[in-house]
Amino acid sequence: MPRLTARERREGYQREYAFQQRHGKPFFPHVVFHDTIVSLIVVALIMGITVLWYAQFGAIPTDPMAERTGGLLGPAYEAKADPGVLGYHPQPDWYFFFLFELLRIFKTPQLLIVGTIIIPTIWMVLLIGWPFIDRNPDRRLSRRPIALSIGVMVPIVLLTLTFYGSKVPAEGGVASTEPGAAAFAAGACSTCHVLANAGTAGNVGPVLDEAKPDYATALALITNGQGSMPSFKATYTEDEISCLAGYVATWSAAVGTTPGPGAATAKDYPASCEKAGGIFAGTPSSAAGP
Amino acid sequence: MSTLLPPPKELAMLPVDWVEERSGAISFGKFMLFRNVPKDISWLQTLGSALITVFILQATTGIILAMYYQPTPETAWMTIQWITNEATLGWLVRGMHKWGSSVMVVLLFLHMGRTFLFGAYKYPREMTWITGAIIFILVMGMSFTGYLLVFDERAYWATIVGVNINGTAPILGPALSYILMVGPEIGTHTLSRFYSLHMLVLPSAIGGLIFLHMLLVVRLGVTSPPWSRMEPTERDV
Numbered sequence A: 001m002p003r004l005t006a007r008e009r010r011e012g013y014q015r016e017y018a019f020q021q022r023h024g025k026p027f028f029p030h031v032v033f034h035d036t037i038v039s040l041i042v043v044a045l046i047m048g049i050t051v052l053w054y055a056q057f058g059a060i061p062t063d064p065m066a067e068r069t070g071g072l073l074g075p076a077y078e079a080k081a082d083p084g085v086l087g088y089h090p091q092p093d094w095y096f097f098f099l100f101e102l103l104r105i106f107k108t109p110q111l112l113i114v115g116t117i118i119i120p121t122i123w124m125v126l127l128i129g130w131p132f133i134d135r136n137p138d139r140r141l142s143r144r145p146i147a148l149s150i151g152v153m154v155p156i157v158l159l160t161l162t163f164y165g166s167k168v169p170a171e172g173g174v175a176s177t178e179p180g181a182a183a184f185a186a187g188a189c190s191t192c193h194v195l196a197n198a199g200t201a202g203n204v205g206p207v208l209d210e211a212k213p214d215y216a217t218a219l220a221l222i223t224n225g226q227g228s229m230p231s232f233k234a235t236y237t238e239d240e241i242s243c244l245a246g247y248v249a250t251w252s253a254a255v256g257t258t259p260g261p262g263a264a265t266a267k268d269y270p271a272s273c274e275k276a277g278g279i280f281a282g283t284p285s286s287a288a289g290p
Numbered sequence B: 001m002s003t004l005l006p007p008p009k010e011l012a013m014l015p016v017d018w019v020e021e022r023s024g025a026i027s028f029g030k031f032m033l034f035r036n037v038p039k040d041i042s043w044l045q046t047l048g049s050a051l052i053t054v055f056i057l058q059a060t061t062g063i064i065l066a067m068y069y070q071p072t073p074e075t076a077w078m079t080i081q082w083i084t085n086e087a088t089l090g091w092l093v094r095g096m097h098k099w100g101s102s103v104m105v106v107l108l109f110l111h112m113g114r115t116f117l118f119g120a121y122k123y124p125r126e127m128t129w130i131t132g133a134i135i136f137i138l139v140m141g142m143s144f145t146g147y148l149l150v151f152d153e154r155a156y157w158a159t160i161v162g163v164n165i166n167g168t169a170p171i172l173g174p175a176l177s178y179i180l181m182v183g184p185e186i187g188t189h190t191l192s193r194f195y196s197l198h199m200l201v202l203p204s205a206i207g208g209l210i211f212l213h214m215l216l217v218v219r220l221g222v223t224s225p226p227w228s229r230m231e232p233t234e235r236d237v
């Protein structure tokens, strides 16, 4: 068969399609019939899920500020958002789980941008530009081995990321009785960070036992946030932040054989914890939440 | 007298003819209904119209929700609670809006997969794919902005992480976070900004792009499946 020029191929396609259309069937009733059936099924499905979702909840809670949960398909609503509350629970809707998982994979500050910006941007550019990337004119799958493998790989990768992204961070061990440990374990920090002394196993942010931030770094990070870590200025008082920063600097440095740089600067952090009081003061376990 | 009035049948057609003469709406409708599509078109090609249905459903339930919802940190959660617990069938409207968004994302993936496997993005339908891809990204934006509106614990913290993700972008990142949140923290203005994006900016952009998408689909016709074996013969060419 002689090789066709691009122009001849385009004209060939137009001829072929014109033929198919001439020998086709009218939109009404054929397509309209199929479309209507599928649309009805989809609307019924949405209603069905909604009924399932709602049927799971018990009576309306008597406490007007309480969450309404208990459903297989997730809560009707959780408790009202309150920046001053310890219950840190950053779970996105399922279609962002893949992004959440990328965030976990590239969790160190230097690599974070790969997961948050670089990969999603590349993905969007490839998605929009795809018709210009795949220049193979053939439509039959047997003649599109590369496109077919990409078409199989992408869903597998996305589904895998979504699956792992859906997993709640692992449960940790028991917090020590050092000042700050209970607050670290019960509060926001534990959701994202591993710190052996606090017995936490959060896997969103860097492993603090390895990162070993010094006191000043920890203080700045907790106060202002960085990357995907939020600022806790509104959540904790100055003393509380100072207590947490000192705790993190001291006990991450204590892990392993070479002491990190943090220990020396943060020796007197228990004073801040004492001033902050409550769960920060280091009264053991009873305060450490689930 | 009777000669002054046309016969009843023609009389009934008068408004129709009036509209047709001035707008061409009737012949346009006839063209839309009776234009030909390839003979071997398949069930997989109904996903696009299902997406239009879900979009209309989201718009309708969204409008109803907007009649009760108040986007301030003090009232947002309360009004959501009221809609779910007290309003007549409020749970159904809110639930269908909530789950409709998930179904829409699933349908988007399926529809995208179908056009991918059919090679339907190839000449001459490249622009159909591009408009679709932009719609897809905007729909993700809808999900992101809609999630905060419930203003419960999960929504609040997930949005902070989401905004911080934007914030890691070089140069523009911090400014983008600041613009999204209208300041350094989530507050009154964040909520109304997200609400305005969610119910005005993004839906009109998506609606406009769906219109373009459909214009292209009608103009170019839908592809027949790639396994189709209809080749034009000499006589047809």
Ligand code: HEM
Residues within 6 Å of the ligand: B044, B045, B046, B047, B048, B049, B051, B052, B055, B108, B111, B112, B115, B118, B120, B121, B125, B128, B129, B130, B131, B132, B133, B134, B135, B136, B210, B213, B217, B221, B222, B223, B224
């Ligand atoms: C709300 C979103 C969307 C709506 C309402 C929509 C609607 C439609 C409809 C009604 C068709 C006619 C054929 C069919 O149903 O399969 C179609 C075709 C098409 N769509 Fe979409 N679509 C959407 C999103 C997308 C996305 C995200 C993509 C790809 C990135 C896409 C790419 C295409 C292509 C390439 C065609 C041509 C298919 C052919 O001619 O066989 N669409 N769309």
